[in-house]
Amino acid sequence: xxxxxxxxxxxxxxxxxxxxxxxxxxxxxxxxxxxxxxxxxxxxxxxxxxxxxxxxxxxxxxxxxxxxxxxxxxxxxxxxxxxxxxxxxxxxxxxxxxxxxxxxxxxxxxxxxxxxxxxxxxxxxxxxxxxxxxxxxxxxxxxxxxxxxxxxxxxxxxxxxxxxxxxxxxxxxxxxxxxxxxxxxxxxxxxxxxxxxxxxxxxxxxxxxxxxxxxxxxxxxxxxxxxxxxxxxxxxxxxxxxxxxxxxxxxxxxxxxxxxxxxxxxxxxxxxxxxxxxxxxxxxxxxxxxxxxxxxxxxxxxxxxxxxxxxxxxxxxxxxxxxxxxxxxxxxxxxxxxxxxxxxxxxxxxxxxxxxxxxxxxxxxxxxxxxxxxxxxxxxxxxxxxxxxxxxxxxxxxxxxxxxxxxxxxxxxxxxxxxxxxxxxxxxxxxxxxxxxxxxxxxxxxxxxxx
Numbered sequence: 001x002x003x004x005x006x007x008x009x010x011x012x013x014x015x016x017x018x019x020x021x022x023x024x025x026x027x028x029x030x031x032x033x034x035x036x037x038x039x040x041x042x043x044x045x046x047x048x049x050x051x052x053x054x055x056x057x058x059x060x061x062x063x064x065x066x067x068x069x070x071x072x073x074x075x076x077x078x079x080x081x082x083x084x085x086x087x088x089x090x091x092x093x094x095x096x097x098x099x100x101x102x103x104x105x106x107x108x109x110x111x112x113x114x115x116x117x118x119x120x121x122x123x124x125x126x127x128x129x130x131x132x133x134x135x136x137x138x139x140x141x142x143x144x145x146x147x148x149x150x151x152x153x154x155x156x157x158x159x160x161x162x163x164x165x166x167x168x169x170x171x172x173x174x175x176x177x178x179x180x181x182x183x184x185x186x187x188x189x190x191x192x193x194x195x196x197x198x199x200x201x202x203x204x205x206x207x208x209x210x211x212x213x214x215x216x217x218x219x220x221x222x223x224x225x226x227x228x229x230x231x232x233x234x235x236x237x238x239x240x241x242x243x244x245x246x247x248x249x250x251x252x253x254x255x256x257x258x259x260x261x262x263x264x265x266x267x268x269x270x271x272x273x274x275x276x277x278x279x280x281x282x283x284x285x286x287x288x289x290x291x292x293x294x295x296x297x298x299x300x301x302x303x304x305x306x307x308x309x310x311x312x313x314x315x316x317x318x319x320x321x322x323x324x325x326x327x328x329x330x331x332x333x334x335x336x337x338x339x340x341x342x343x344x345x346x347x348x349x350x351x352x353x354x355x356x357x358x359x360x361x362x363x364x365x366x367x368x369x370x371x372x373x374x375x376x377x378x379x380x381x382x383x384x385x386x387x388x389x390x391x392x393x394x395x396x397x398x399x400x401x402x403x404x405x406x407x408x409x410x411x412x413x414x415x416x417x418x419x420x421x422x423x424x425x426x427x428x429x430x431x432x433x434x435x436x437x438x439x440x441x442x443x444x445x446x447x448x449x450x451x
Contacts, residue, residue: 010422019063024430026068031081032431034424036068041412048407066415074376075324076313081431083313089390090312090377094217094233095305097242097384098292104242104384111245112236112252113292115304116218118189118263119284120178120227124170127152127160129224134165144168162224163341170341172348174279175227176371180361181268181281182220182228183374189283190214190380192266196258197236201249211247213237217379220372221311226342228372229284231308233292233383234259241382252291259289272357312377323368333367345370 004012014020030036042058059067076083092102098113100106125148127133133150140148146166154161164170178185198208218232236255238244263283271278292301323336333346346367353363366373419427 007421007425010420011425012422014420014422014426017063023063024426026063027427027430028434030068030070031085032427032429032434033068033070033081034079034427034431035071035073035418036427037071037414038064038066038416039069039412040066040415041410043412044409046407046409071417074313078324081434084435087309087313089387091305091309092390093379093384093387094308095302097215097217097233097235097379098301098305102385102389107245108235108237108242109294109301112250112255114234114252114255114259115288115290115292116232116234116259117229117286117288118186118232119223119229119286120175120182121282121284123172123175123178123225123227125165126162126225127154127158127165129154129156129158129161142166142169159339162226163339167341167344170344172344173352176345176348176352176363177270177279177361178281179228179369179371180363180366180373181270182230182372185266185268185281185283186218186230186374186378188266188268189262190216192262193234193255193258196261197250197254200254200258201247210239212250213239213241213244213382215241215380215383217308217377217383219308219311219377220374226345226370228374231311233304233308235383237382242384256289256291260287263287263289308377325368326365327367342370 014023017023027033027036040059042056044053044057045055046052047054059065070082070085071079072086073079073082074086096102096104097108099109125134127150131153133152133154135149135151142148142165144166146169148165150165152160194208194214195205197212197214198205201211203211213236214234215237216232216234218230220228220230223229234255236246236250238246264287266282268281269278270281292304323338327333327336327346327350330350333343333350336343336346338346349363349367349371352358353361353365353367361371362373363371418424
C-alpha cells in the first residue's frame with residue numbers, strides 16, 4: 001500500500017474542511033488557476049438615489065476569509081488555465097481587427113491588410129534545420145580555427161539548431177543591444193511606413209493623419225537562435241480609424257511596397273562607449289509582407305488570429321530562449337536550464353547591465369528575456385478592442401458588472417498568492433475537468449455542424 005505523501009495529506013485536510021464545497025466553487029470560477037491571488041475585503045453596491053444597499057459581499061464568510069482571483073499570467077508554463085483564457089482574448093482581439101466584431105465594423109475585411117514578418121539581423125552563422133546545414137565546397141575556418149561549414153542534416157528538434165558555429169565569433173553584445181532596442185526599432189518602422197505612404201500619395205508627411213490611419217497588432221516570437229522576430233497584422237483605414245474607408249490611393253500593393261522599403265532602411269543609431277562604438281540597428285534581410293484577401297487567396301483570417309494567439313502564451317522558457325522569471329544574481333544564470341548559447345546571452349546582459357553606460361537599458365532586469373524589453377503583444381489604439389474591454393464583457397456576461405445608477409464601494413487588500421501542495425493538486429484536477437468539458441463541447445458543436 002502506497003504511503004501518503006505530504007501533498008496527499010494536505011489535499012485530505014482541505015477536502016475535510018466544512019467549507020470545501022465553496023472553496024471548489026471558487027477554484028472552478030477561476031478556471032483552476034495554478035497561482036491565484038488571494039484578496040480580503042468587501043464590496044457594497046448602493047442605490048444611487050435612495051442609498052439603499054442592493055448587494056453586499058464580504059470575504060469573512062469565505063473559506064480562509066479570502067477570495068481567490070485569477071493570476072492572469074499569459075505563459076502556459078506558469079498557469080495553463082489563465083494562458084488559455086489569454087489566448088482566447090488575443091484571438092478575439094486580433095480577429096476583430098481582421099473581420100470586424102467587438103465594435104469594429106465588418107467593412108475592415110475589405111481594407112488593405114497585410115501579414116508581416118520582420119526578423120533580427122545576423123549576429124553570426126548558426127546551425128539550421130532542413131537541408132544540409134551550411135555546406136561548404138572547400139574547408140573554411142574562422143579566426144578561431146573552427147569550421148564555418150557543417151553539412152549535417154539537422155531535424156527541427158536537434159539541440160544544435162540555432163547554436164553558433166563559433167561562439168567566439170558570435171556577436172553577443174550586438175544581439176543583446178538589438179533586443180534592448182527592438183521596441184524602438186518597431187516604432188521607427190511604423191513611423192517610416194506612414195511617411196512612405198504619404199510620399200507615394202504626393203502628400204506632405206505631416207498631413208498623413210488627415211487622409212489615412214495605419215493600424216496594427218504585432219506579436220514577438222523567439223527564433224531558434226534566441227533572437228526575437230515580429231509577426232504583425234497591418235491594416236490601412238481612413239483618418240477616423242475602423243469606421244472610415246481609406247483613400248482611393250491606399251492599396252495593398254502600395255502598403256506592401258512601403259513596408260518592405262521601411263524594413264530595409266529604418267535604423268536605430270546608438271552609441272554607448274568607445275569599446276562598442278556607434279551601432280546602427282536594423283531589421284534582418286528576411287522580410288515577408290503578404291496581403292490578406294477576403295476571397296481565400298492567401299492566409300486565412302482565423303488562422304492568422306490563431307497563429308498570433310498561440311505565440312502570446314509562450315514563455316521564454318518554453319521556446320528555450322531564456323526563463324520566465326527575472327534573474328537575481330550570477331548564480332541564477334549559471335543554474336538556469338538553458339543552452340550555453342542562451343546562457344552566454346544572459347551573461348552578456350548581466351555584464352553590460354553592470355556598467356554605467358548601459359544602466360538606462362536595465363539589462364540585468366531583463367536578462368531572463370535576453371535583453372528584450374518589449375511586450376509580447378502590442379497594438380495601435382484603433383486596431384480593435386482591448387483586453388480590458390474583453391474582460392469587462394466577460395464579467396458582464398457572468399453577472400459581475402456593476403448596475404447602472406448604482407454606487408459601488410470597494411475595500412480590498414492583497415493577502416497572498418498561490419496554492420498549498422494539496423490545493424495545487426485539486427486545482428489541477430479542476431482545470432483538467434474544465435478543459436475536457438470544453439473539448440467535448442467543441443466536438444459536439446462540430447459534430448452538430450456536420451449533421
